Amino acid sequence: xxxxxxxxxxxxxxxxxxxxxxxxxxxxxxxxxxxxxxxxxxxxxxxxxxxxxxxxxxxxxxxxxxxxxxxxxxxxxxxxxxxxxxxxxxxxxxxxxxxxxxxxxxxxxxxxxxxxxxxxxxxxxxxxxxxxxxxxxxxxxxxxxxxxxxxxxxxxxxxxxxxxxxxxxxxxxxxxxxxxxxxxxxxxxxxxxxxxxxxxxxxxxxxxxxxxxxxxxxxxxxxxxxxxxxxxxxxxxxxxxxxxxxxxxxxxxxxxxxxxxxxxxxxxxxxxxxxxxxxxxxxxxxxxxxxxxxxxxxxxxxxxxxxxxxxxxxxxxxxxxxxxxxxxxxxxxxxxxxxxxxxxxxxxxxxxxxxxxxxxxxx
Numbered sequence: 001x002x003x004x005x006x007x008x009x010x011x012x013x014x015x016x017x018x019x020x021x022x023x024x025x026x027x028x029x030x031x032x033x034x035x036x037x038x039x040x041x042x043x044x045x046x047x048x049x050x051x052x053x054x055x056x057x058x059x060x061x062x063x064x065x066x067x068x069x070x071x072x073x074x075x076x077x078x079x080x081x082x083x084x085x086x087x088x089x090x091x092x093x094x095x096x097x098x099x100x101x102x103x104x105x106x107x108x109x110x111x112x113x114x115x116x117x118x119x120x121x122x123x124x125x126x127x128x129x130x131x132x133x134x135x136x137x138x139x140x141x142x143x144x145x146x147x148x149x150x151x152x153x154x155x156x157x158x159x160x161x162x163x164x165x166x167x168x169x170x171x172x173x174x175x176x177x178x179x180x181x182x183x184x185x186x187x188x189x190x191x192x193x194x195x196x197x198x199x200x201x202x203x204x205x206x207x208x209x210x211x212x213x214x215x216x217x218x219x220x221x222x223x224x225x226x227x228x229x230x231x232x233x234x235x236x237x238x239x240x241x242x243x244x245x246x247x248x249x250x251x252x253x254x255x256x257x258x259x260x261x262x263x264x265x266x267x268x269x270x271x272x273x274x275x276x277x278x279x280x281x282x283x284x285x286x287x288x289x290x291x292x293x294x295x296x297x298x299x300x301x302x303x304x305x306x307x308x309x310x311x312x313x314x315x316x317x318x319x320x321x322x323x324x325x326x327x328x329x330x331x332x333x334x335x336x337x338x339x340x341x342x343x344x345x346x347x348x349x350x351x352x353x354x355x356x357x358x359x360x361x362x363x
Contacts, residue, residue: 072124074203078102078174081134082120082203090124092199096179098165101203104172109152109209111167114302116149116207116272116363119158124199132203144270146309147207149302149363151214159184162202169206176203212274212361214299218260218326225328226257230285230354232328239290240278240356250282250352255330256317262324265362269306269319272363276300282330282352288345300360311336313353323362329355 071087109115120132133147150156152164161184162177182196225231228248234240267273278290291301303310306319313331321327331353341347
């Protein structure tokens with residue numbers, strides 16, 4: 001897997017893999033960024049290796065650029081699926097080469113920003129094809145296409161040696177990076193069968209960027225829980241303490257309650273939500289994840305909602321909420337992980353899950 005997202009943001013259930021042998025091994029390696037499969041972060045915490053920015057490549061009117069090693073070209077306009085062409089015998093450069101296809105006119109990306117973006121990633125191995133957010137997801141609902149959200153300077157799907165080079169580029173830009181696995185990931189190589197000297201090409205479209213405090217929390221008087229709902233005690237800077245009512249059977253339907261009502265903008269399907277969250281099991285109340293517990297950078301996590309990027313219960317409950325809300329959720333198995341929880345998550349099969357989510361921003 002190339003990279004895990006920080007923490008264990010609730011991701012959708014695993015979907016069937018492609019049966020096409022041409023790209024099956026690559027798809028296996030790159031499926032994690034698409035599906036937000038979470039566990040401990042894999043790869044160097046600082047992105048590892050050395051990344052140097054090369055001069056921007058010239059961009060043509062149809063959005064194409066050839067740079068880096070000189071044996072890789074990227075074609076396609078911003079917002080369209082890119083076409084990556086790799087010449088036979090292409091080898092990764094000694095340093096990461098960062099190239100601009102088109103420069104946008106929106107807000108520039110700054111250090112610490114949360115960025116919503118589209119991407120494609122491909123190895124330079126012969127016969128491989130790109131994977132990324134343009135790939136169609138079987139069973140996904142109609143609506144906005146799935147994108148990714150990541151903080152500059154934090155852990156995420158794209159190695160930080162690449163992602164942090166977005167600083168200064170404006171929303172609406174298409175950029176791409178070329179380098180080896182070892183220069184992008186450093187000493188702790190991703191465990192996906194790729195070799196340290198294998199070449200990787202990342203193409204990134206910067207959709208939007210926002211400055212959001214990763215230590216932010218919902219503010220205001222918290223409402224008492226409704227009948228049958230868990231109790232919540234939230235101390236500043238700590239995972240919420242959630243107490244499941246004793247003797248109560250888990251509800252069979254999704255339950256939600258806004259504990260603190262925010263006055264920020266409404267969240268729509270396709271938006272990037274930045275939030276603090278805590279998750280516990282209904283049965284026994286054991287905590288299995290919290291954004292405040294993430295290492296090495298505790299704090300708010302970004303993810304897209306309304307596009308099957310997270311569990312269905314989150315999509316159903318959080319679309320339509322507002323920045324500043326604190327939301328209590330009780331999610332039945334069929335809207336969570338059913339009988340297929342993520343390995344190593346601490347979530348048993350058929351579990352009802354309880355979450356408290358503070359919505360601190362959107363991008």
